Amino acid sequence: MSEPVPQEPGGGVLDRLARTIGRGAGAGAVFGAPVERDGVSVIPVAVSRFAFGGGGGRGPTADGRGEGQGGGGAAAARPCGFIEIRGGRARFRRIWDPRSIVVAALAAVATASLAARLIGRRRGGPCRSCGRAAEPVEREDTSGGEGR
Numbered sequence: 001m002s003e004p005v006p007q008e009p010g011g012g013v014l015d016r017l018a019r020t021i022g023r024g025a026g027a028g029a030v031f032g033a034p035v036e037r038d039g040v041s042v043i044p045v046a047v048s049r050f051a052f053g054g055g056g057g058r059g060p061t062a063d064g065r066g067e068g069q070g071g072g073g074a075a076a077a078r079p080c081g082f083i084e085i086r087g088g089r090a091r092f093r094r095i096w097d098p099r100s101i102v103v104a105a106l107a108a109v110a111t112a113s114l115a116a117r118l119i120g121r122r123r124g125g126p127c128r129s130c131g132r133a134a135e136p137v138e139r140e141d142t143s144g145g146e147g148r
Contacts, residue, residue, distance in 0.1 A: 020073070030077075041085040045092070048077040 032044030054071030081094040 031083075039086070043083040043085070044079060045081050045083060046077045047080045048075065050075045 030046055030048055032046070034041050034043045036042075050073070052071065052073035055069065057068035058066055060066040078097070079095055080097075081092055084091050084093055
């Protein structure tokens with residue numbers, strides 16, 4: 001039976017890492033200090049992400065040595081808008097990220113281009129990539145009548 005891994009004072013690496021990152025995960029990481037001017041209060045708002053992970057180890061290797069611990073973490077924040085308080089009413093105002101607008105525009109262009117290609121092929125038009133005309137599809141009259 002293996003013996004328990006001794007704990008470091010105040011917890012292990014993962015405990016310390018979680019406490020350190022957790023300190024920044026409060027409301028202060030998302031909401032900034034309010035600013036007031038001319039009867040209007042503005043509270044900055046951000047989107048924040050936190051992640052952490054770690055590992056441990058124990059046990060002798062072939063040379064008789066063992067143990068090991070490790071960990072890491074990351075945090076990122078970016079502004080996303082502000083809360084405007086005016087006349088007793090609060091309203092969230094988004095700050096648009098130019099990158100998201102560019103990505104949305106590129107996605108719209110790609111979707112429209114793909115749709116145009118698919119519609120063009122169904123109508124029997126030439127293939128835009130190779131220029132060959134599409135072969136007409138013979139359809140059998142299943143109406144049972146003499147036309148319309």
